[in-house]
Amino acid sequence: MRMTARGAATRLRLVSxxxxxxxEQGAAETNLDQVLRATATSKSQLFHYFPDGRAGLLVAVSAYEAEQVMEAQRPYVDDLSTPESWRAWRRAVLRHYAELGERCPLGVLTSELGSSSPEARQVVSDLYDRWEGALIAGVQALIVHGTARSDLPVRDTARSILTAVQGGVVMLRATGRLSYLETTLDTTLEPLLGTP
Amino acid sequence: MRMTARGAATRLRLVSxxxxxxxEQGAAETNLDQVLRATATSKSQLFHYFPDGRAGLLVAVSAYEAEQVMEAQRPYVDDLSTPESWRAWRRAVLRHYAELGERCPLGVLTSELGSSSPEARQVVSDLYDRWEGALIAGVQALIVHGTARSDLPVRDTARSILTAVQGGVVMLRATGRLSYLETTLDTTLEPLLGTP
DNA sequence: TGAGCACTGGACCGTGGCGTCCAGTCCCGC
DNA sequence: GCGGGACTGGACGCCACGGTCCAGTGCTCA
Known part of the structure; x- marks a missing residue:
């Protein structure tokens, strides 16, 4: 679809x-009229940019939110080669979820958008792959660096960390408490960084 | 509401x-007509037992599923006083999620039902409290038993285990792989049971 | 500058799905 | 065995919400 700058801006306004x-209120509770009102657009604009309607919009939102999840971890997640960058990453993650609380992109991605369509599911699963890849590289680097034991199972360790974040976010959404994420992250990172 | 045996059976048939x-298909994708067809009941029966309609049914389903989550861990979760019972509990949990996969009560509770209404949210949060209580008692017992170090933070350890299960289930639902749950559970239980 | 297409506005439509109503049946307690 | 309330059946009403249509407007590029 050809698009002018103005069109691209409208599209982005819709998605964001x-x-x-x-x-804020969940995907299921959000209807098109609310989106139109909030973004000062009209229905025909929405269907102009998303011929598949609501379904297409959900996929675009999924991709947008997946990007936000990675963005919140930058720049650290891109280079987890030292204990310092791991610690900075941990701080960034905690800060992000402390700020957003239950209204985080990851929460709505996993619990609603991910199961809305095969395309959206693919977006979510791609996110996990990218994320896991970054963590694997980081664990690997710490082994080379000598901080972590060389017999550490790299992939399993990375997956545990990912799982810890997921679990922490679920509990955050359910209880409003950040402590689950903090504690579990500490436990999981211990073999990598030692007791802080 | 007074109810005969027959009425109670009808109500239970609706909820289960x-x-x-x-x-199997998510709460949002399940409408009342499907429930009626699947349970061989009629709309007036549903509204007879659930005057609040769909909302009331969702609360009842939440309570029912919360009970299923605990039931799946029985009898071990009620007495986690020895390393053996902890190991048996771990096996029971893994077996349960291996069997049900993405179609587990916990998944739909956390991702859909829990946010459907304040009442349902309360049910979910009560479940977590009960669950955490059982784990706390178990960690405490292992310390008394001498298996776990006495300086272990009891509540934090219990919460980590709970978070590990949650994270594992999220990843199970997203990827279909049980390994996340297995690995994270091992890591989290290590301070309690040592490397198996 | 003007032709054509991207872009916009908003009225309109169909329907899936929740909830209501009422008439009839069955069972419990006296 | 009989009165009344628990229980059942299914037709009906209503409306929120996703999606369509078409008539304009204004940018872009030759």
């Missing part, structure tokens, strides 16, 4: 506006 | 039937 609404 | 449908 929809994403925000869905974070 | 709805729960099954919602596990």
């Amino acid at each position: 506006g929809a994403a925000l609404l869905m974070r | 039937g709805a729960a099954l449908l919602m596990r």
Whole structure:
């Protein structure tokens, strides 16, 4: 689809506006009219940019939110080669979820958007792959660096960390408490960084 | 509401039937007509037992599924006083999720039902409290038993285990792989049971 | 500058799905 | 065995919400 700068801006306004609404009140509770009102657009514009309607919008929101999840961990997640960068990463993650609380992109991605369509599911699963890849590289680097024991199972360790974040976010959404994420992250990172 | 045996059976048929449908296809994708067809009941029966309609049914399903989550861990979760019972508990949990896969009560509880209404949210949060309580008692017992170090933070350890299960289930639902749960559970239980 | 297509506005439509109503049946307690 | 309330059946109403249509407007590029 050819698009002018103005068109691209409208499209982005729709996606980011929809994403925000869905974070705050859930995807299922967000209807198209709300999105249109919040973004000052009309129905025909929405269907112009998303011929598949709501379904297409959900996929775009998924991709947008997946990007936000990675963005929140930058720049650290891109280079987890030292204990310092791991610690900085941990701080960044905790800060992000402390700020957003239950209204985080990851929460709505895993619990709602991911199961809305095969395409959205693919987006979520791609996110996990990228994320796991970054963590694997980081664990590997710490072994080379000598901080972590060389017999550490690299992939399993990375997956544990990913799982810890997921679990922490679920509990955050359910209880409003950040402590689950903090504690579990500490436990899981211990073999990598030692007791802080 | 007064109820005869027959009425109670009808009510239970509605709740358990709805729960099954919602596990398999999600709560949002399950409408009342499907529930009625699956349970061989009629709309007036449903509204007879659930005057609040769909909302009330969702709360009842939440309570039912919360009970299923605990039931799946029985009898071990009620007495985690020895390393053997902890190991048996771990096996029971893994077997349960290996069997049900993505169609587990916990998954639909956390991702859909829990946010459907304040009442349902309360049910979910009560479940977590009960669960955490059982784990705390178990960790405490292992310390008394001498298996676990006495300086282990009891509540934090219990919460880590709970978070590990949650994270593992999220990843199971997203990827279909049980390994996340297995690995993370091992890591988290290590300070309690040592390397198996 | 003007032709054509991207872009916009908003009225309109169909329907899936929740909830209501009422008439009839069955069972429990006296 | 009989009165009343628990229980059942299914037709009906209503409306929120996703999606369509078409008539304009204004940018872009030759």
